[in-house]
Amino acid sequence: MRILIIDRQPPLDLRQGNALIGRHIFPLLARRHDLTLVCPVQPGDEEWASAQLREWFTDVHLVPRPKHVAALKGYIEASVGDYLPTPLQPSGARWATTFSHTLQAVTATTAFDVVHTRELPMAAFLRRLRAVPTVLEFIDSAALREQRRRDIATPTSWPRAPIARSIERRAMRACDIATAVSPADAAALRTLAPETDVRIVRNGVDTDYFRPANVQEEPERILFAGAMSYPPNVAAVDFFYRAVWPQVRRRFPLARFVVCGRDPAPEIRALAGDPSVVVTGAVDDMRTWYSRAAVVVCPMTTGSGIKNKVLEALAMERAVVASPLAVEALDVRDNVEVRIADSPTAFAEHCCALMVDREERLRLGRAGRAYVEREHSWEGCAAAYDA
Known part of the structure; x- marks a missing residue:
């Protein structure tokens, strides 16, 4: 089949969840299909x-854009062009108009069998594509994420939840699957x-890359891993540090x-003022940090989707x-x-018990790896899209 991929960013950066998925499934799909990519x-x-x-x-068509395409704002920007003349459009909307013209040029010269659009903000471009079956890969639900965030956030962020529901409903109605x-x-x-x-396609994890390493474990080291500008990760670390860590210490x-x-x-940077806390920033190889930890924690209190950090640790x-939310x-x-x-x-009881029980850590670790090997291969993820 000829498949048009409309992506939110080049599927190359393995540190970004959505790019990580694309980086693994598209090489597998390319073995059986002709893929064309249009993305910022x-x-x-x-x-x-x-x-x-x-x-x-x-074929690859890249449209330069200085800023990352935001989830809700990106969808709105792509919709503004339908109602405002170009001179009155904000910069994001003008970029969306350029992107739309690129899509129209690509679809005018090639007949595609399927359009695979990745993530909510890019769904705004689907309405400009006619008579082609469409798959919209949400990854996670912005409406669910914003509702959970609303439950713990300040009133100034509350409008995001109904806005997300409205946008996501429109996007859903523009796709076939x-x-x-x-x-x-x-x-x-x-x-x-x-x-x-709506179908569930769970992430994979590269079990050849993430595998047990010959690195000395430190029995009293607890690790949290993730992009530390992401609000749900910030909330998780704040919860653990304030509510759990004093009990462990x-x-x-x-x-x-x-x-x-x-x-x-x-x-998060401020936590480094506590001698018992290490804030690393970016690291070259997460595997070393996983290997040195006796326990990996994922105390998510908000957010949605799947937690790649859990798959990697397992x-x-x-x-x-x-x-419970994390898994x-x-x-x-x-x-x-x-x-x-x-x-x-x-949380504190589990962490403390595991820190003194190496055999239990090993048992959980072996069972966890067996689980991801069985249930979370990238081949299985790609096969689900092929179906």
Whole structure:
């Protein structure tokens, strides 16, 4: 088949969740199909990105854009051009008009069998494509994410939830099939547009890359991994540090809490003032940091979707303690592949118990890796799109 991919960014950066998915599934789909990509790119990166992308894509069309395409704002910007003349459009809307013209030129010269659009803001361009079956890959539901954020956020952010529902409903009605990575996200999407076919396609993890390493484990080291400018990750670390960490420190005064990930927000950087906390910022190789940790925690209190950090830790045979929300997208079992904690006290108890029980850490680690090998291959993810 000839498949047109409309992406939010070049599928190259393995540190970004959506790019990571594309980077793994598109080379697999390219073995059986002709793929054409249209997406934004940072100005100056066109030649570099195009050279890499042409390994999997028959045709590549990159439209320079200085800023990342935001989720809700990006959809609105792409819609403004329908109502305002170009001189009155804000810069994001003018870029969207240029992007739309590129899409129209591509579809005018090639007959595609399917259009695969990735993420909510790019769904605004679907209405300009006629009579072509469309798949919209949401990854997660913005409406669900914003509703959960509303439950803990300030009133100034509350309008985001109804705006997300409205935009997501419009996007759902513009596609034939929608995909999400978790049952919770899929259920939220079905509620918005019951007439649209919604399917669950879960992320994979590269178990050849993320595998147990010959690195010395530190029994009193606890790790949180993730992009540390992402609000749900910031909220998770704040919860753990304030509600759980004092309980752990009372039993293990020399324990260290390592917060590992790029672009730490100011409140995360401030935690480095505590001698028991290490804030790394960006690191070259996450595998070393996973390997050195006795316990990997994922105490998510908000957000949606699937947590790649959990899949990676399981693939590395790490003992994982997670909140129910952190593993809602996975078919893992409490005390079999992970420990699930629904309160600060439960988190502290699980972490402390695992720090002194190496055999239990090893048992959980082996079971966790067996789970991801069985349920989260990238080949299985690509096959789901082929179906």
